[in-house]
Amino acid sequence: xxxxxxxxxxxxxxxxxxxxxxxxxxxxxxxxxxxxxxxxxxxxxxxxxxxxxxxxxxxxxxxxxxxxxxxxxxxxxxxxxxxxxxxxxxxxxxxxxxxxxxxxxxxxxxxxxxxxxxxxxxxxxxxxxxxxxxxxxxxxxxxxxxxxxxxxxxxxxxxxxxxxxxxxxxxxxxxxxxxxxxxxxxxxxxxxxxxxxxxxxxxxxxxxxxxxxxxxxxxxxxxxxxxxxxxxxxxxxxxxxxxxxxxxxxxxxxxxxxxxxxxxxxxxxxxxxxxxxxxxxxxxxxxxxxxxxxxxxxxxxxxxxxxxxx
Numbered sequence: 001x002x003x004x005x006x007x008x009x010x011x012x013x014x015x016x017x018x019x020x021x022x023x024x025x026x027x028x029x030x031x032x033x034x035x036x037x038x039x040x041x042x043x044x045x046x047x048x049x050x051x052x053x054x055x056x057x058x059x060x061x062x063x064x065x066x067x068x069x070x071x072x073x074x075x076x077x078x079x080x081x082x083x084x085x086x087x088x089x090x091x092x093x094x095x096x097x098x099x100x101x102x103x104x105x106x107x108x109x110x111x112x113x114x115x116x117x118x119x120x121x122x123x124x125x126x127x128x129x130x131x132x133x134x135x136x137x138x139x140x141x142x143x144x145x146x147x148x149x150x151x152x153x154x155x156x157x158x159x160x161x162x163x164x165x166x167x168x169x170x171x172x173x174x175x176x177x178x179x180x181x182x183x184x185x186x187x188x189x190x191x192x193x194x195x196x197x198x199x200x201x202x203x204x205x206x207x208x209x210x211x212x213x214x215x216x217x218x219x220x221x222x223x224x225x226x227x228x229x230x231x232x233x234x235x236x237x238x239x240x241x242x243x244x245x246x247x248x249x250x251x252x253x254x255x256x257x258x259x260x261x262x263x264x265x266x267x268x269x270x271x272x273x274x275x276x277x278x279x280x281x282x283x284x285x286x287x288x289x290x291x292x293x294x295x296x297x298x299x300x301x302x303x304x305x306x307x308x309x310x
Contacts, residue, residue, distance in 0.1 A: 002047050002261050003131040004040040005124070005152065006058035008108050008139045009068055009081075010091045012037025014248065014288055020098030033289045036071040037091055039138030039166060042251040042291025044077050046258030046280060049295055052265055055080060057127035059119060059141065061109060062087035080127045082119035084111050084141075093250050095288065101249055110142040120151050128156055133261050136180075137166045137254065146170045153178035162264055166257050168192060176211065181264075182218035183211060184257050190221060204229055205236050205310060220260065220274070222253045227278050227305070234270040236310040241282040242301060248284075251291035256281035258291075275305045 016031040035041075040058060047054040056077050060068055061084035068088055072079050086109020094102045128134050134156045136149055149171045156163045163180040165172070168189040176183070190207050191198050198204055208219040208231035221229040227240040259280035263273035279302040283293035 001053040001055060001131040002133045002135065002265065003055045003057055003128045004044040004047070004258075005127075005134065005136040006038035006040030006044075006056065006138060007119075007144065007148070008089070008141050009036070009038035009041060009058050009060050009065075010089045010106065010108070011035075011064050011068055011071075012091050012093065012250075014093045014095060014250075016288060017094060017096035020096050021094065021102075031288070034071065035289055035291070036068045036075065036077075037291075039254045039257075040135060041068075041072065041077075042254035043135050043137055043166075043258040043261070044072075045075055045291045046251075046255040046284070046293070047262055048075065048077055049293060050259060050262045050280065051295075052262050054078070055127060055131065057081060057123065059084050059111060059115070060088045061085060064088035064090065080123065082115065082123040084109060084115050086110060086141075093248070095248060100246070103250065108139075108141045111144055113143075113145075116144055116148055120148065120155065124152060124155065125159070128159060128161055131161060133162045133164065133264050135164045135166070135257055135261050137257065139167070140171060147174050150175045150178045153180050164257060164261055164264075166253065176214045176216065179215045181216075182220060182260065183216055184220045184222065184253070184260075186222040186224075186253060201229075201238070205231065208236070218270075220256070220277070222256065222281075224249075228256065228274060228281070230270055230274040232270050237271055237274050238308045238310065239274040239278040240306045240308070241278050242304040242306075244282060244286060244301075246285045248288050252281040252284045254291050255284040255293060271307055275302065275307060278305050 014033040065088040089106035089108035259277040283298035
């Protein structure tokens, strides 16, 4: 089984508009898709769609927290959350024909040191007990320590788990010394980590190598429509997806991480893993729902992903 961690969960609302947004006016939403959101829950849905068992954990609170758990149950995703006093946040993604995807993200409720400690020392060990792989994704709530992800990685590794990490900023920087099995920054997050501006694929590869020098065996860099780079012991591999009619880019990276976790469970090779991850991420772009895809579309895309070894 795979456990996904989402400390800053949310109710994700995708508003589909029939016409471009006009600021300062009343806009009617054509369709609204509500999902249990936060990067780790997108990962969980992708894993479920790929056909593997998954358990979602993290922190939720209030009426929104209970609604989030109900949405997960409707998706068939098992869960075991820690509880907080504050209300789980909401995030809005507006999809319109002129501008594509525009996101409005709430920061979320502040958590206490006690709430963090209870999750790290009690909830998390129980949630990962029956899993071989653990994914940790996204931002942390206000009030969380800068080392909370590092502590989770160390705890999971001490229990023999394989850990995949997708975060940014201080959490990423602090977690590198804990040596997760994989880290998955995008190019913007890579630039933030190394305080630089990346101008070429060659530089992306060089910074991926710098991350691997920490003792991290796999680095996957999301590159948007150009696909993704996987730097590992088997070499540097770029997987480029076919051109598609993009509906919604939100959750594509999360679906990639979920697919990579599935690839680890299935003992795929590096090339098979990155091809599979990019095919799933691209299929996600064809769906209006966050972190969701059609398995048949993914299977059509899989042989179309172009592999380049550097």
